[in-house]
Amino acid sequence: MLQSSVRTEQVTLNMGPQHPSTHGVLRLELVLDGEVVVDARPVIGYLHRGVEKIGEARTYPQFLPYTDRIDYLSAASNNGAYVQAVEKLMGVEVPDRAKYLRVIALELNRIASHLVFIATFANDLAATTVFLYAIRERELIMDLFEMWVGARLTQSTFRIGGVTEDIPEEFLPKAREFCALLPKRLEEYDRLLTGNRIFEARTRGVGILPPEVAWDYACSGPTLRGSGVSFDVRRAEPYEAYDQVDFEVVTHPACDCLGRYLVRMGEMRESVRIIAQCVDRLPQGEVRAKVGRVVKPPAGEAYGRVESPRGEFGCYVVSDGGTSPVRVRLRAPSFFHLAALPQMLRGWKMGDVVAILGSIDIVLGEVDR
């Protein structure tokens, strides 16, 4: 009786571009019926820097440090996709030691990025303490990179043909120490967060992404694997030394925010295993193949793909035989996940938006490029 006499209407609410949970500059236009999300339209481009256009005006080696800044939480995977494409074009064979060092860099970056995810995801759901714990461990990874290449965040560890330089003597013992420490710290996070009833209530069954929708929107990485799909570029098309190390592709069948969180927790444990194997088996030898100062790949095209912490990061390079690429296309996984976000948001409450957005772990730097 009462309901029929009350007039209701949908409201459009702008969330962002300066909203703390958007982790950068993202605007969501939410169409709300009361508290329920009827539709969502992500508005992007606030961080567009024209990186692909810049690539056409730089030489091949000059463009490498720009790639660090695309997905700034995981510089190594951007480097990896770019050099993979250029090396495919040139037919460069990378020395074994460089391949192993690259895997170490990639996996350290994966852990660092997932730690930021755990930190911010927990923080968004009001578990502030976890933020400080996770950032504490991430600091150790930053220190390792600083020891190796001097930089901490945008490291440019990779070079066309190898890595920038060999690791210093003290690197391996410190890396071993880190591999021994992190699993213990992950148990601590589990005690803090994974079994926490408030955390579970906010994430379990929330933001469902069915596997067929995930494929349709070309989702990859933990977003796809959290929907129970075992797809990982490291396994599907092994690059560097991934065919020589033993690791599991972590999946979770839940299709919800909790599933995506648990996949990342599992992946950090696998990354530690990969790093430990690489540290133990690190071959001796050169760390960079002989590539001339002037890089001129023959005319043609190549696509390099790596498994970044967020999913498939790809780089499509077209060459006309000159010193600069004709086209550098960067295929960033967050772009695809954001396109699929409305599918996950519809029907959930306004309060769940923050949890669902956090669970796909976007980096606006790579969405907008």
Place this chain on the structure above:
Amino acid sequence: MMELLQKELGEALQACEQVGKELRIRVTPQQLVPVTRLCKQHGYTYPCDITAVDMRTELVLVYRLIAPDSGEQVVVKVGAPRSGARIPTVSGVYGAAEWLEREVYDLFGVRFEGHPDLRRILLTDDWEGHPLLK
């Protein structure tokens, strides 16, 4: 896949080349939607990327479709004029195409016919021109 495409398309298949795991083909704009639909039916369920390259003489649209089980890739290329290009949308075949085509429209000016919501995506709505054209 190569034989299948040759059989289905006949003359409309302008080029066909296998490079590693990539099957690179070139088709006419009219064949684009049928070809992508055919690929999807044959296991290429992962629309990895859609982009374009300005080759100065023409625009080349590049559709990278991947079969997740085998890792095989079909790279479908379509030629288009550098200005005023009109290409049928594949957003009815793959959901991911909706945003990817918006980006190609934004940066290259290609109009995708039948697209449900063809607006700029990275640049502001009042931006003039398409910056990735040479």
